[in-house]
Amino acid sequence: MTKTPKVAIVGATGAVGEEMRLCLEERNFPLESLTLLASARSAGKKMSFRGEELTVKELTHDSFEGIDIALFSAGGGISLTYGPSAAAAGCMVIDNSSAFRMDPEIPLVVPEINPDAAFTHQGIIANPNCSTIITLMGLYPLHLAFGLKSIIASTYQAVSGSGAKGIIELEQQARAWAEGGEMIQEVYPHQIAFNLLPHVDAFLEDGYTKEEMKMLNEGRKIMSLPNLKVTCTCVRVPVFRAHSISVSAEFERPVSVEAARQAIASFAGTELVDDPANLKYPMPLDYSEKIDCGVGRIRKDHVFENGLALWVTGDQVWKGAALNAIQIAELLGSKRQQT
Numbered sequence: 001m002t003k004t005p006k007v008a009i010v011g012a013t014g015a016v017g018e019e020m021r022l023c024l025e026e027r028n029f030p031l032e033s034l035t036l037l038a039s040a041r042s043a044g045k046k047m048s049f050r051g052e053e054l055t056v057k058e059l060t061h062d063s064f065e066g067i068d069i070a071l072f073s074a075g076g077g078i079s080l081t082y083g084p085s086a087a088a089a090g091c092m093v094i095d096n097s098s099a100f101r102m103d104p105e106i107p108l109v110v111p112e113i114n115p116d117a118a119f120t121h122q123g124i125i126a127n128p129n130c131s132t133i134i135t136l137m138g139l140y141p142l143h144l145a146f147g148l149k150s151i152i153a154s155t156y157q158a159v160s161g162s163g164a165k166g167i168i169e170l171e172q173q174a175r176a177w178a179e180g181g182e183m184i185q186e187v188y189p190h191q192i193a194f195n196l197l198p199h200v201d202a203f204l205e206d207g208y209t210k211e212e213m214k215m216l217n218e219g220r221k222i223m224s225l226p227n228l229k230v231t232c233t234c235v236r237v238p239v240f241r242a243h244s245i246s247v248s249a250e251f252e253r254p255v256s257v258e259a260a261r262q263a264i265a266s267f268a269g270t271e272l273v274d275d276p277a278n279l280k281y282p283m284p285l286d287y288s289e290k291i292d293c294g295v296g297r298i299r300k301d302h303v304f305e306n307g308l309a310l311w312v313t314g315d316q317v318w319k320g321a322a323l324n325a326i327q328i329a330e331l332l333g334s335k336r337q338q339t
């Protein structure tokens with residue numbers, strides 16, 4: 001790979017793709033050129049990057065010629081169709097979809113948690129599920145301190161997790177409610193404005209959803225904890241951006257709230273906001289467009305013997321997707337510079 005890579009964003013017009021472009025700019029990511037790819041619908045659209053106007057191109061199998069790093073964010077089908085051929089052409093693929101996450105040959109990486117896994121790649125690295133990343137940013141420091149055994153989690157997932165169309169649906173329904181108009185329901189099976197949907201992704205035969213199983217399967221893979229037990233309920237909430245997770249976790253060793261607070265406060269990428277007396281705890285409005293995830297409401301769990309209850313919030317479009325992918329690229333770049 002050349003020293004200053006040529007980068008492409010696949011799905012550049014989507015909720016995550018747009019934030020990838022912004023994160024590359026804000027983090028001053030060293031690149032020689034940026035190529036924006038999307039479907040034929042968006043070809044020709046102009047988008048700005050570092051003061052220049054770039055034109056979105058239609059994604060084809062020839063799009064990756066000369067590209068060093070491709071950040072994929074256009075859904076699993078597109079990743080499966082174009083990811084392997086891009087990697088075979090010598091392009092480093094960092095994929096945001098669920099297409100490759102559980103492939104044992106493909107690393108699933110959160111740079112603060114399992115950076116070494118990134119260097120085992122064979123051309124493709126998978127970015128984990130957004131709720132899983134944010135939950136683990138709160139849990140992994142506690143795992144290091146006390147040894148994680150099991151989790152019971154409930155998620156509160158923002159509509160931008162469903163892409164740009166989720167944001168439009170909540171906006172339209174809230175406006176229609178205020179103006180007495182008709183609410184349009186296209187993305188979600190029920191009204192999302194002023195409601196909660198205990199349903200994210202497709203239902204499986206055992207009653208869980210695919211999203212809920214990602215917390216179990218991806219959590220085990222990222223933390224190398226094959227025996228970790230997880231029960232999860234994923235809920236879509238009428239919040240525009242940033243997911244929150246309520247977690248009760250059981251540990252191998254005795255816990256203390258003070259040691260847990262210290263572990264969170266000293267972990268890179270996580271901040272402690274835990275001051276109930278002054279009504280301070282992490283909330284989605286405070287964590288939108290924020291790099292760090294927030295952890296608060298840390299207390300002894302009343303069910304588990306060595307248990308803690310906590311609340312984690314993080315920007316799922318950033319740390320749960322675009323930012324984490326770019327941090328992976330930065331990680332690979334820093335290693336290249338050292339060698």
Ligand SMILES: NC(=O)c1ccc[n+]([C@@H]2O[C@H](COP(=O)([O-])OP(=O)(O)OC[C@H]3O[C@@H](n4cnc5c(N)ncnc54)[C@H](OP(=O)(O)O)[C@@H]3O)[C@@H](O)[C@H]2O)c1
Pocket residue numbers: 010011012013014015016017037038039040041042043059073074075076078096097098129130160161162163164165316317320321
């Ligand atoms: N939103 C989140 O918080 C989040 C978090 C983690 C992971 N993800 C994952 O990231 C991926 C993208 O999600 P999103 O929320 O950004 O969705 P989105 O807002 O719906 O955007 C989808 C993007 O994919 C492009 N696309 C669709 N069909 C295409 C095709 N045939 N060829 C080329 N490009 C095509 C779209 O281009 P057009 O504009 O041309 O249609 C658009 O740029 C998904 O796999 C999702 O699961 C999302």
